[in-house]
Amino acid sequence: MVNENTAQEGALKFAVAPNSKMRSSGHEGVPSSASSYKDDLAVAIRAVNLASQLCQAVQRNLLSKETQSKADKSPVTVADYGSQALVSWVLQRESPVDRAAGSFSMVAEEDSEDLRTEDGLPMLERITQLVNETIAADGTFGPVTLSKDDVLTAIDGGSSPGGPEGRHWVLDPIDGTRGFVRGDQYAVALGLLENGEVVVGVLGCPNLPLASIGPNGPVSSDNSVGCLFAASKGAGTITHAMDGSRPAQRVFVSEVSDSKWAAFCESYEAAHSRQDLTANIARILGVSAPPIRIDSQCKYGAMARGDAVIYLRFPHAGYREKIWDHAAGSIVITEAGGEVFDAAGKPLDFSKGRFLDLEHGIIATNSHLKDAVLAAVQTAIKEQQNVTKGESSSHL
Numbered sequence: 001m002v003n004e005n006t007a008q009e010g011a012l013k014f015a016v017a018p019n020s021k022m023r024s025s026g027h028e029g030v031p032s033s034a035s036s037y038k039d040d041l042a043v044a045i046r047a048v049n050l051a052s053q054l055c056q057a058v059q060r061n062l063l064s065k066e067t068q069s070k071a072d073k074s075p076v077t078v079a080d081y082g083s084q085a086l087v088s089w090v091l092q093r094e095s096p097v098d099r100a101a102g103s104f105s106m107v108a109e110e111d112s113e114d115l116r117t118e119d120g121l122p123m124l125e126r127i128t129q130l131v132n133e134t135i136a137a138d139g140t141f142g143p144v145t146l147s148k149d150d151v152l153t154a155i156d157g158g159s160s161p162g163g164p165e166g167r168h169w170v171l172d173p174i175d176g177t178r179g180f181v182r183g184d185q186y187a188v189a190l191g192l193l194e195n196g197e198v199v200v201g202v203l204g205c206p207n208l209p210l211a212s213i214g215p216n217g218p219v220s221s222d223n224s225v226g227c228l229f230a231a232s233k234g235a236g237t238i239t240h241a242m243d244g245s246r247p248a249q250r251v252f253v254s255e256v257s258d259s260k261w262a263a264f265c266e267s268y269e270a271a272h273s274r275q276d277l278t279a280n281i282a283r284i285l286g287v288s289a290p291p292i293r294i295d296s297q298c299k300y301g302a303m304a305r306g307d308a309v310i311y312l313r314f315p316h317a318g319y320r321e322k323i324w325d326h327a328a329g330s331i332v333i334t335e336a337g338g339e340v341f342d343a344a345g346k347p348l349d350f351s352k353g354r355f356l357d358l359e360h361g362i363i364a365t366n367s368h369l370k371d372a373v374l375a376a377v378q379t380a381i382k383e384q385q386n387v388t389k390g391e392s393s394s395h396l
């Protein structure tokens with residue numbers, strides 16, 4: 001995990017121009033009363049907070065039997081399922097808009113298939129226990145106990161195919177499960193799509209330091225962690241401490257306009273993003289600070305408050321991006337004044353169902369640097385293709 005020592009060492013080693021850090025908005029809590037998504041944002045924050053409490057409890061006591069491998073070999077834990085069950089349960093119970101409409105649609109990462117087998121029963125029992133303990137500890141939902149069937153049904157509330165029409169919640173119950181299992185960064189990421197567009201996004205980042213993790217972060221003795229980021233269309237992005245110890249503040253992406261002063265963030269896991277390609281992009285841009293490598297959509301949150309100026313993600317060939325890995329993060333960036341686009345410079349299209357259909361790679365930065373970063377990305381990709389062509393012709 002990037003800790004404050006690393007950030008402080010970085011601050012000494014690398015001269016990075018100051019940028020716009022958190023600025024007080026004068027608003028407390030939810031971004032703006034002018035937002036037409038105020039109710040959606042409030043219920044999304046409540047759901048993400050509750051799910052984050054379950055994740056924190058599990059991460060403190062993670063046992064190996066509480067982690068399994070899915071068919072694609074990625075890990076899934078009792079907390080991924082428990083988080084999905086809680087978010088689905090809170091939204092279906094508390095969302096005024098969904099209740100009034102009598103319909104609920106959510107596109108979420110997990111499903112209950114493995115938990116419905118005989119082998120899955122101990123895990124289901126543990127998840128049900130965790131869900132009920134979390135609801136009881138929270139204390140704001142009244143006396144309620146979910147059965148195993150209720151938990152399975154809540155998890156399967158996330159089976160919607162999504163698409164270009166109507167309202168769909170989009171959930172990654174734990175984004176960055178590898179980071180979660182390692183004891184590092186992860187996010188509970190919840191978005192809302194309306195006719196294919198992300199209109200609400202909430203990121204619960206229980207391990208993210210409140211202090212900047214960027215190379216120009218403040219030299220601070222404050223080791224507090226746990227940040228929530230919340231954005232809704234037209235109303236900006238706010239952040240607050242998850243334990244309520246600091247009030248909400250509006251955040252804005254960095255104003256840095258010279259790429260040599262721009263720090264970039266990317267995946268901790270080399271298997272998730274091509275770090276050779278991102279190193280080349282950084283070289284072309286003249287970036288001197290080392291990459292900030294952390295798991296999950298916490299990167300989008302950190303960038304939205306100015307810790308990093310560029311986000312780069314280039315999965316290995318054959319990987320298809322899912323909408324729940326970017327929906328909440330992308331609106332957190334755009335409402336903080338940034339831009340999110342693919343390697344062709346196009347905005348991400350969340351209207352195509354469970355997958356994103358895009359040109360290789362996802363990039364985020366501020367509007368000053370968009371053209372320069374895009375040009376560097378395209379140059380690095382061409383250089384890479386030339387090297388690959390050269391290698392294959394030398395084998396002929």
Ligand SMILES: Nc1ncnc2c1ncn2[C@@H]1O[C@H](COP(=O)(O)O)[C@@H](O)[C@H]1OP(=O)(O)O
Binds near residue numbers: 174296297
């Ligand atoms: N082979 C892979 N390549 C790229 N991303 C992956 C791969 N396997 C899982 N992921 C997803 O990448 C995201 C982590 O991103 P990052 O690398 O930025 O931390 C997570 O959503 C993770 O899924 P999950 O939600 O199951 O953890």
Ligand SMILES: [Mg+2]
Binds near residue numbers: 074075076109
């Ligand atoms: Mg996963």
Ligand SMILES: [Mg+2]
Binds near residue numbers: 175176324
């Ligand atoms: Mg994910």
Ligand SMILES: [Mg+2]
Binds near residue numbers: 080172
């Ligand atoms: Mg996940």
